[in-house]
Amino acid sequence: MQKILPIKCPKCNNKDSFYRYGKDRDGYQKYLCRKCNHQFAPDRPTSKKVPKYPRCPVCGKATFLHHDYKYYSNYRCCDKKCNHSMFVPKPNNILPASMSKLVGKTDFKRMRYPVHIIFTALSMFYLGKNSFRNIAQILRVVNNVKVSHTTISNWCKKFAPYFNNIALELVPMLDFNSDE
Known part of the structure; x- marks a missing residue:
């Protein structure tokens, strides 16, 4: 058995001249006040957090x-x-950084190019701030090795966690008060 509550307009407090005006998107009955033309749904819960x-x-x-x-x-x-x-x-939603969960490649097995070429390219990118195309051109001129700039980009993605781990181990050993 449903309770029938007295309905009144929340805007003008009118109690007698309004009529049904369809249902809202959640299925609650809407009413339209004939005095102020205000639409309202009295049964709708108001505890929704905006x-x-x-x-x-x-x-x-x-x-x-x-x-x-x-x-x-x-x-x-x-x-x-x-x-x-x-x-x-x-x-x-952002998880704290953890070096125990190292993501990425940490070994240089089964690589097409020699390890010293990969290290040279990675150090030129991370330390020298060169672009991938510049690094590819330098490797072609100096070492006579033709490497694509996309390959160097992939190396940087693969080995970035490995280099970050090494940097975190080496930074505490640096003495910034020294002139050396």
Whole structure:
């Protein structure tokens, strides 16, 4: 047995002149007040938490959630002229860095090129800040080895955790107070 509660308009507190006005998207009955033309659904629960979106840093207007990814959210400005897009990271989804979980290749077995060529290319990229195409050209001129810039890029992706692990071991041994 359903309880019938007295229905009144939340805007003008009218109790007698309103009529049914369809259902909302969740299936709750809506009503339309004849005095103020306000639409309302009295049975709808109001405890729904409204998400707080950041303001647009360019124009200061409201934003909407354009896409929700695993580690960040993409927000867009509501102003059609601005249409600024921003990415906000989700700090609770980003895991802390751990050197015990080393991801990537750590051995140089079954590589097409000699180890000293790979080390030279990686050190030129990480220490010299050269581009992949420059490194390929230097290796071709100096060592007479034809290596594609894409191959050097793949080496950097594969061996980046290995070099990061070595750097973390070597940095504490550096003495920055010394002139050497």
